[in-house]
Amino acid sequence: MQLRAQRDQRNQRAKRLHRVLVCAAAVPVVLVAAGCSSDSGSGDSTDKAAKAAASASASPSPTVQAAAYGKLPEACKTLSKKTLKDLVPESKSGKEGKSDDISARANCSWNSLDNNGVKGSQFRWLNVSMLRFESDVTRGPADKQAQEYFEKQVQDAQAVEGAKSTKSEPVPGTGDEATAVRYELKKKEGTFKQQTVVARVENVVVTLDYNGAGLAGDKSPSADDLMKDAKKAAKEAVAAVSDANGAGGGKASGAPSKSPSKSPSKSASKDASEEPAKEASESPSKKPAAKS
Template identity: 70%
Template sequence: MQRAAERDQQGRRERRAKGRGRVLVCAAAVPVVLLVAGCSSGSDSGSGDSGSKGSDSGGTSSSTGAGATPTVQAAAYKKLPDSCAVLSKKTLTSLVPEAKSGKEGTSSDTATRASCSWSSLDNNGVKGSQFRWLNVSLLRFESDATRGEGDQLAHAYFAKQVKDAQAVEGAKNAKTTSVAGTGDEATLVRYDLKKKEGAFKQQTVVTRVENVVVTVDYNGAGLAGEKTPNADTLVKLAEQAAKEVVATVSAANGDGTAPSTSPSPSKSASPSPSKSSSASPSSSASKKS
């Protein structure tokens, strides 16, 4: 009996020892699990932050790297009329009464650049002669994504033409004024020029309508003793010609009505530049193209 009691007590001690061992093993295993879980959590968090930063960086890069393609409004006028047909016969008779026909200027692309000139010599023998010269030049600008819209490019060229007209060497009594009723902006430059043939009265009207610049050069002189023409009369004729050319350009592009000799309402007039001079008279015809 005593041995049986001792064996029973020994069994209980062994069972308790085994129980304590299992508790210690489990207790020892807990920090390992927590450590692994902690490392795993830190790794996931780190990769999450890294991915987020990478995503932000990628979004910024793509938004700044993809630039929008610049666009410009298409030019209003797509063509030019026949340069030698921009004025009516009636108008030409007033400006260059003895001219038989116009001389077309050289151009590699008449849809963009064109010109025509007329010369008139009313020979009165020993009483002298009246000389008139008229040149009309047209330049059309297309819109360009790198350079700008057609009407803006035309405006810049218009300003340059006015300055060129003011810069003629030897010009006297020069005046620069704005012209009403002609295109979107128009300027007249007038002056006197003494040449070996006689005293010339020069009128240059530069005007812009949409994306087209029109330059009208008109001069007159009394030769071989004939009296010098009235400058105010020549100015009116030059302005009349400029209005008619603008109307012809507009009509050729389906804008407005057919040209007429009566003044049309002005869209706007250009401010009068401060300097005075102009483009050369008849000898400058070779410069116009």
């Protein structure tokens, strides 16, 4: 009986030892399996990251439609000799404004004083300024920038300090869009009648300022006649822009562009066009007095 009990105890110990060895042998297999599983997940994550990076690099960069016009005509040659003779008959030559990039902004002005002695004098001042915009991913298409500047120029002309009897009207047949603004401005020398025509053709804005006054007792010029001459000159200046770009003046005939009807370089805008417009309302009060 005692021997049998001892054999049974040895058998039980052997069985327990066998189970321990089997479990110990199974542990590395589990670890290996777990390790393979972990490596597989890491590989999938790396592949996905690589694919995402490749997809991002393959995406196209933002683009914007190129500007239609790439240059401007010579500012002092935008108007014909006949037109200058009609508007500023006593002017000998135009004065070209300063510009660090004549392909983007330019202007020219003319003075005319017809001195009739004790009978008085007739003064005329004419200025043509042009501003060309370039397409830019940040600021948008060139024609949209030009349209926004066109609207600002019209608003500025309508809000001149001291202006009286301000009127505005569209000017058909001049570029893609054009607006004429007229008003009277009283100075110590007399009443100056100002006409401003702002026109846009593609990505270029043309601003034409024309004013006149009767000085030293001479009668004031007709505002209607001045406006008629200003519109004619503005149309001619717009055609010069188109011709300079090989467009044959087509936009001057009134053919609309494909740009939207409601569509901003920034500092260049004010340098080229706002200063001449400002001079139009200020210079007459000084220059005639010096000459008469």
